[in-house]
Amino acid sequence: MSITSLPFLLFFAATLGIYYILPKRYQWVGLFVFSIAFFHFSAADYTILYAVMAVLVTTLCAGRIAKAKTEGNSRSAKRWLALGLVVNLGILATLKYSNFVIRNVNFAATLAGKPTDIPQLDLLAPLGISFYTMSVVGYLLDVYWGICPAQTNLVKTALFVGYWPQLTSGPIARYNEVREQLYTEHKFDSRQIALGMQRMLWGIFKKLVISARLAVVVDTIYGDTVTYGGYYIWLAAVLFMFQLYTDFSGCMDIILGASECYGIRLPENFRTPFFSRSVQEYWQRWHITLGAWLKDYILYPVLRSRAWKDMTKWIKAHWGKKAAKQIPSILGMLCVWLLMGLWHGGSWNYVLGMGVWFWFLIAAAQVLEPVFKKAIALLKVNTECFSWHLFQSLRVFALAMIGNMFFRLNGFMKTLRVIKAGLFPDNPEIFFDGSLFKLGLDGPNFILMVVSLFVLLIVSLLQEKGSVREQIARQNLPFRWIIWYGLIFGILIFGMYGPGYNAADFIYQGF
Amino acid sequence: MRTLYKIVKTAVFTLLLIILFRVFTNILINKGTFDEGNQYQLRMKEFYDEVPGTLDAVYIGASHVYTYWQAPIAWNSDGIAVFPFSSGSQPVTAIPFLIEEVKKTQPQALIIVNINQITATDTDANTVHWLADTIPFSKNKWNMIKSLYETGDGDDAPDILEYFFPMIRFHSRWNELTKQDIHFNQSDGLKGACYFSDFFKKEVDVSQNYEKVDLNKRVSLSQYGCVALENILNYCDAEKVNILFVIVPQFTGDERRTAQYNSAQDYIESRGYTVLNLTQQTGDLGLDITQDYLDLVGKHLNIHGAIKFTNYLADYLVDHYGFENKRGGNPMYASWDEAGHLYSEMIEPYLTKGELDYGEYGAGDS
Numbered sequence: 001m002s003i004t005s006l007p008f009l010l011f012f013a014a015t016l017g018i019y020y021i022l023p024k025r026y027q028w029v030g031l032f033v034f035s036i037a038f039f040h041f042s043a044a045d046y047t048i049l050y051a052v053m054a055v056l057v058t059t060l061c062a063g064r065i066a067k068a069k070t071e072g073n074s075r076s077a078k079r080w081l082a083l084g085l086v087v088n089l090g091i092l093a094t095l096k097y098s099n100f101v102i103r104n105v106n107f108a109a110t111l112a113g114k115p116t117d118i119p120q121l122d123l124l125a126p127l128g129i130s131f132y133t134m135s136v137v138g139y140l141l142d143v144y145w146g147i148c149p150a151q152t153n154l155v156k157t158a159l160f161v162g163y164w165p166q167l168t169s170g171p172i173a174r175y176n177e178v179r180e181q182l183y184t185e186h187k188f189d190s191r192q193i194a195l196g197m198q199r200m201l202w203g204i205f206k207k208l209v210i211s212a213r214l215a216v217v218v219d220t221i222y223g224d225t226v227t228y229g230g231y232y233i234w235l236a237a238v239l240f241m242f243q244l245y246t247d248f249s250g251c252m253d254i255i256l257g258a259s260e261c262y263g264i265r266l267p268e269n270f271r272t273p274f275f276s277r278s279v280q281e282y283w284q285r286w287h288i289t290l291g292a293w294l295k296d297y298i299l300y301p302v303l304r305s306r307a308w309k310d311m312t313k314w315i316k317a318h319w320g321k322k323a324a325k326q327i328p329s330i331l332g333m334l335c336v337w338l339l340m341g342l343w344h345g346g347s348w349n350y351v352l353g354m355g356v357w358f359w360f361l362i363a364a365a366q367v368l369e370p371v372f373k374k375a376i377a378l379l380k381v382n383t384e385c386f387s388w389h390l391f392q393s394l395r396v397f398a399l400a401m402i403g404n405m406f407f408r409l410n411g412f413m414k415t416l417r418v419i420k421a422g423l424f425p426d427n428p429e430i431f432f433d434g435s436l437f438k439l440g441l442d443g444p445n446f447i448l449m450v451v452s453l454f455v456l457l458i459v460s461l462l463q464e465k466g467s468v469r470e471q472i473a474r475q476n477l478p479f480r481w482i483i484w485y486g487l488i489f490g491i492l493i494f495g496m497y498g499p500g501y502n503a504a505d506f507i508y509q510g511f
Numbered sequence: 512m513r514t515l516y517k518i519v520k521t522a523v524f525t526l527l528l529i530i531l532f533r534v535f536t537n538i539l540i541n542k543g544t545f546d547e548g549n550q551y552q553l554r555m556k557e558f559y560d561e562v563p564g565t566l567d568a569v570y571i572g573a574s575h576v577y578t579y580w581q582a583p584i585a586w587n588s589d590g591i592a593v594f595p596f597s598s599g600s601q602p603v604t605a606i607p608f609l610i611e612e613v614k615k616t617q618p619q620a621l622i623i624v625n626i627n628q629i630t631a632t633d634t635d636a637n638t639v640h641w642l643a644d645t646i647p648f649s650k651n652k653w654n655m656i657k658s659l660y661e662t663g664d665g666d667d668a669p670d671i672l673e674y675f676f677p678m679i680r681f682h683s684r685w686n687e688l689t690k691q692d693i694h695f696n697q698s699d700g701l702k703g704a705c706y707f708s709d710f711f712k713k714e715v716d717v718s719q720n721y722e723k724v725d726l727n728k729r730v731s732l733s734q735y736g737c738v739a740l741e742n743i744l745n746y747c748d749a750e751k752v753n754i755l756f757v758i759v760p761q762f763t764g765d766e767r768r769t770a771q772y773n774s775a776q777d778y779i780e781s782r783g784y785t786v787l788n789l790t791q792q793t794g795d796l797g798l799d800i801t802q803d804y805l806d807l808v809g810k811h812l813n814i815h816g817a818i819k820f821t822n823y824l825a826d827y828l829v830d831h832y833g834f835e836n837k838r839g840g841n842p843m844y845a846s847w848d849e850a851g852h853l854y855s856e857m858i859e860p861y862l863t864k865g866e867l868d869y870g871e872y873g874a875g876d877s
Contacts, residue, residue, distance in 0.1 A: 006672065190517055444686035481524065488528065489535060498679040499636075499669045 001042040003168055003254050004207050004497070011038065012200075012258050015164075016193075019262055024185035031163065031182070031262065032155055038164035039127060047126035050091050051162055057087040058136050059157040062143045066150035077144060084140040092133045095125040100346025128167040130343060134293050136161055139175040141297055148176045156183055165259045169251050171269040172289040178264065186263030195469050196260030201487040202459075203253025206246040208495030210456060213449040214243035216440040216496075222409060225421050228439075231430055233422030237401050240408050242453060245273065248287070272460045277392035279361045282400055290343065294336045302332045330363045337362075344407065349415060353406020361399055448494060532678070538692050539681045540644045541637075554703030555645035558596045563616040565843050567834045568593040568755075571609050572625025573601040575759045578710065578811040582702040583854035584818055584867070585825040586847045590836030593623070593828065595703040598645075600638040603628045603739040604662050607746035608655035610754075612646060621832055622754040624743070626779075627761065629736045630771050634662050636669050636680075644677045662735065701857075702850040710813055711861040714802040717762040717809035726790070728770035729777065740775060744782050755832075756786040759820065762800055762809030787827065796823045814858055818867060 001008050015034040022030045039048050061084030068077035099120045109116040139160070142148040151157045159182055160175060221228040221236035228236070249270040259266045269288050276282035283291045302308055308328055316324035334356075341355020365372075382388060402419075409415040430436060437443045462468045472483055542552040554577060558569070568591075570576050576597035585591050596609060603626065610622050639659045646652045656674045673679040684692075699706075732740065747754050756779050758772045769790050776786040789796065796819050800809075803816030812820060828834055837844050855867070 190521075442686065448686075477520075481527075484524070485528070485531060489531065492532075492678055493535060493539070493682050493685050495682070498673065498682065 020188045028183045032159045035162045035164040043127040050126045055158045062150035081144045097346040131170040134172040165255045181264040193261045196257045199257030203250040206250030210452045211246040212496035220440040229421040230425030230427040349406045349412040357403045566617045566620045567591045568621035569613045570595045570623040573628045575627040579820045581704045583850040584821045587851040589825045590838035591834040598641040602634040632733045713805040716801040717804045724766040729774045730770035758788045760789045
């Protein structure tokens with residue numbers, strides 16, 4: 001069920017109606033039933049068994065961990081934690097990374113002169129497995145660390161794992177963030193529902209009006225990089241950044257808006273990432289819940305581990321204090337970024353483009369920070385003015401763009417070939433001779449795409465000053481209604497949907 | 512009090528939303544080729560503007576209706592009000608529903624059904640839109656769409672929702688809108704008469720198709736045609752519809768088509784209904800097949816042929832159904848007088864002297 005389809009919206013409307021008609025103490029049961037129904041309509045029914053297994057194991061392990069902790073039996077707690085992690089991560093790894101391993105084993109065997117041909121597996125992963133596995137793993141660790149209590153009610157755990165709005169594409173919710181909201185009673189609040197729906201509309205607008213148009217141009221260029229070389233490559237790279245952002249953040253707006261209508265606020269996943277002034281900040285604003293998860297559940301545990309502490313001591317003794325401060329954290333970050341890449345897909349282009357590339361940028365920024373500071377002082381650069389901030393944001397945009405090219409173009413070598421085709425461009429005329437209008441969008445549609453990107457920029461600027469919806473809510477009724485109607489009819493008229501248009505799957509839907 | 516305010520606010524918001532939705536839908540739907548004056552949806556829409564209970568007959572069918580029957584000419588010549596309730600490639604499977612639609616406002620009217628489209632084998636999505644997008648929402652429309660959807664387009668069938676909400680299909684027309692799209696609701700006042708440029712200017716010799724076909728052959732209709740015809744006749748039986756079936760003269764050189772018309776005629780007559788089969792006829796109509804058609808396939812008449820056909824059918828209707836002449840200042844028919852006057856003026860430059868003979872009445876003398 002596509003998140004922008006009419007069936008999705010009808011499903012949402014129907015469940016919302018039922019939710020507020022239900023006796024309040026059964027609202028959470030309603031959510032659980034809606035989630036099962038959503039799973040049924042959106043994925044192969046049998047794949048729910050994987051999710052059921054995750055729920056059973058998680059409930060059992062969390063309960064046992066909490067019990068063992070109460071009894072002071074940390075060894076038992078550790079065992080139950082290990083079991084929970086192995087089962088959950090095992091299911092994820094088997095379903096999503098088996099073929100990655102098989103391909104690499106075959107490749108390594110060929111290199112070693114003993115070619116093998118282990119056949120790839122045709123496994124179907126359940127909806128949202130990458131997202132709910134992260135949530136579940138975080139939950140088990142939180143229970144183990146005593147950060148949150150264990151949920152012993154199987155159905156309540158199932159609701160946490162499979163809460164339907166976040167099944168498609170996250171965000172990766174923490175149990176502590178949602179447990180009160182999921183199971184508590186919610187009063188009908190028209191203002192809250194209006195705000196939630198407004199956010200959904202904005203998300204649909206971003207997806208159907210902006211992202212879908214950008215996709216046409218990007219697909220045209222990347223579909224034929226022999227014809228479309230030089231500046232076309234960079235145009236596609238820039239537009240893909242916006243496509244990915246509007247697609248993913250648009251989806252988040254729909255999910256968070258829908259959830260808000262139920263009275264459940266899920267964590268934010270985006271905070272105007274293109275205004276970031278460093279790559280590190282970019283990842284604090286882009287896919288926030290994934291970055292935070294990796295930081296809390298991978299980076300910090302790794303840095304606090306005995307092995308790492310021993311390594312830090314060794315480095316300090318042999319290479320000095322400064323190295324001991326930087327090298328362990330850089331290596332810890334490497335673990336995080338390798339996982340970040342792998343999470344995006346079992347392929348080296350993800351590992352290198354979405355993982356190692358960003359790790360390299362952040363590590364380089366950390367190592368070279370004193371050099372940059374000296375250069376800024378030497379050149380007397382004013383770092384507190386708009387132009388410097390703009391330069392920083394553009395720099396981050398360009399660097400992230402390279403990483404995202406690996407994400408978009410399937411294949412590491414292919415991406416390098418495309419980048420090569422864009423080097424030393426000699427076709428600046430494409431920006432003036434109407435060539436841009438031959439990239440799958442006619443003139444009016446191309447102009448609409450540019451205008452809608454400006455709308456996105458204005459909204460993003462307003463977002464930097466606070467909630468845009470709150471700002472709109474403070475306006476007089478006619479203005480608010482104009483915004484509502486503008487959004488609704490903007491989507492209905494300018495959205496790319498209906499016959500003759502095959503809506504591309506949500507880019508992050510396969511995760 | 513606060514709750515009441517919220518309810519009222521929500522109701523007003525929803526009402527405005529529905530109004531705006533209808534306005535935008537009307538602007539965006541495809542109405543035909545304006546630059547050629549071929550607004551095939553307008554004549555469907557204008558049917559609903561007719562004063563209830565005033566029409567002598569309603570002529571249902573596809574382009575074989577509106578390129579043949581010019582209602583203002585018949586009004587000028589015989590004072591009869593026969594409105595063409597027709598749309599491009601109108602599916603025959605829709606006919607019972609269209610008759611039902613006519614009965615809502617013109618229950619006294621004779622139903623004339625053109626069945627040249629009976630040779631079709633499928634219902635195309637566009638033809639459903641041309642038809643359904645102009646009919647006001649009702650249970651009958653709902654049933655019609657459901658029926659057309661079930662018989663149409665096979666695997667290529669679009670989502671049925673687009674027939675109820677045509678914006679789904681036509682929203683992408685926003686970048687090709689013209690002034691006429693925005694002023695679509697303004698009637699042209701011509702009672703469904705044709706006025707696209709080819710209709711006035713083009714003269715094609717289709718005589719090469721003549722005599723190629725055996726006029727007496729019979730061949731069975733397609734499954735689609737059979738079912739459609741059976742449904743129409745069953746409906747007429749059940750509702751006791753006063754109906755005349757018409758097959759207009761076509762010179763397509765397609766023997767199979769002619770044979771199918773003959774078979775359809777046989778079957779309809781066997782069920783006790785009248786068929787005016789004018790296939791491959793020139794005689795009484797006075798058609799000159801070297802210059803009265805506008806397309807080489809001989810399916811559509813130009814203005815010269817249309818005048819002859821209209822005069823022939825008008826006389827036939829007066830003779831067989833006793834329609835009275837309603838000209839002479841009856842305020843109920845003021846719009847018909849106006850249409851007659853307007854259309855005469857419009858076609859005059861394209862006609863030869865004496866081509867338009869209104870007999871005892873002169874054009875626009877009402």
